Amino acid sequence: MEKTPFIWPFTIGLIFICSFLVIIIGIWISGLSRIDKSRISHSIFTRKSLIAIRETFMESLLHRKIFRKNPVLGYMHMSLAFGWFLLIVVGHIEACVHYKSMSVPAYKAIFYRYFVIEQASTTSGIVLAAVMDLLLVFILSGVMLAYYKRFNSRRFGMKKTTQLKTGDRIALISLWLIFPLRFLAEGVSAGIHHNGSIISQPVGNLLAAVLPVQSLEMPLWWAYSCSLTSFFLAMPVSRYMHITVEVVLIFLRNYGIRVQKRIDGFSRLQVFSCSRCGICLDSCQMTHAAIKDTQSVYVLKHIRNKNLTDEKLFNCLLCGRCQPDCPVGLELNNLRITQRIESTKEYNSSYEYLKHGKVAVSPQTEVIYFAGCMTHLTPAIIKSLKEIFAVADVKYWFMDEDKTACCGRPLMQVGQYEAAQKLIDHNRERILSSGAKKLVVSCPICYKVFKEDYAIPGISVQHHSEYLLELMADKRLPVNKMPLRVIYHDPCELGRGSGIYHQPRLLLDEYSELISIKNEKEKALCCGGSLANIKIQMNERNQIRDKAMEEYLSYKPDVLATACPLCKKTFSKGHNLPVHDIAEIVYMAIRQQKNDAKEEASTEKEVRKVEFWD
């Protein structure tokens, strides 16, 4: 032991990081709400834990999601994570087998080749030594790729990469050094003691031939131990916290815990689980307007460093494009909204005037139509829907034809949940008193809030695409397929926000020729008009819109269809391509069919007249 003081830096580092993790994760879990805590205690001994173990294996070790993004990037992460994990596990087994004991101290396994200077003689010993050599080479291949990626990230399918902090840099350099140093240290020991295996022995022989291995052995093992220590010490202030914290996150997520509308242990856990890989940067459309410092990865970094400004927090469209790409599966939008609530909680309006104002009594009806503020700026949509309702003979009450409060969603998007609740209560009362069974909404922004936050018993909330599809299925609407090449633009709040991808497509398929495009459904682009961003300037919005339009125009469509009045309004400006809501397209088809029928009837009459005169 006196000759091997190099084990101490490693041991101290290991004790430090383990106790740090136990304390901080303990604080986070104790900071959860009572419901969340009972979720943990009820789920911990169920199948959910097994599913979490499987997910940990697939995502934290094999990195399946990164493989899908780019195979080389996936291999790099897998070789480091899975390789290192196996190196620790197999290393311990090797030490246990050698010392014929079930409990071997960590340093004896980590510095095995230093302590065990005789070559393995048993079959299991030979096999394990060979496996360890192969594992180390496997990890080194990943480290080599990591070196290369630093200078050429484009080769790995990533256009952009994140900026590093000092803590990150120390941890990164340590991580880069750990495995090459271990490789050299084992090689040098093999050169002296001939205790190497299939790879380390030839390397050792080579090193012994060209280098003074005797004097290099101790410094190399020291360097290996110190690189491990500096990695452990830098971990709490670096992005590599995700290695361990992500595992806890996967378990809690499988127990049904989600980010709430407040900052708590779970939201902190999510913030620390961000690996700052920067995959979210590539999908962010803000870069099209040269806004490069407000993306999810940076916001999470600022939350962690406690230096988040409103300028960055509110400069996001909340389109949610980054979320499906996140390899850790973080709730990026909800985390941002949680911060927005915190930032604006001191000045929520009370909207007293809604209580005192005279609101017309709701008429008794089966169906309510709510257009929403945005649809009132696109009167063609309202007109089309009115005509369609007339054709289908729908008896409805147009709730916000004249004077109605906003649905509350725009307030929620900037974090004013308390204020939004006042509007929700007001509208809910009006809806309830009408005795309706169905609420049809032609704006996805309103749709999301009616569906998720109004909680009106006995009322089914439907987006107009769902309702029109239902009318069509009931044969209350005539079908007419127009020879129009149509591209469908998924509105963020309807698609990623509410999971409605198919209904508008089914409808468009019946009334036009729908073409599928590269960026659709979960990958759909944002129009740039989102109300969630209160910092972006109009010219920047236009840049985002133009870039999306550029892609749509490359398919040479006749019409760009959408299901959101705000998207329609945004896309209508600056380009010649006609932009229509699905309601307009359906109405266009019905009207065309009617006109055709009229023409046919008049020509038939003419024919009959001719016959008569003959």
Add this chain to the structure above:
Amino acid sequence: MKDFGFTVVKQRTIDYDQFDGRLLNEIIEKEPSFKVCLSCGGCTATCSAANLVSFNVRRISLLLRRGETTELESEIKKCMLCGKCMLVCPRGINLRNVIMLIKKNVQKHKTENS
């Protein structure tokens, strides 16, 4: 008195020596697009809140420039942040940010003063 449908505005004075320009400067610094307002009133015409209560978005600019913070604070509370004003604005002014900035800074000055 007979009601002719007119109101007589009470006489009042704005003392510019007492003018508190903090709010205006902060808004212009953080949201420079506010400077290009031409007071066309499109925002007021389309406003959802103005449908329900006496509320004039265009007046916010006036109140801000006059430094009438107390009235501004009670007026701004009526906004529902629906965003129609921003979409109809011919100058593309980011009005929702102006409103949020006023709310935030009024609150900030209150805590500073107390």
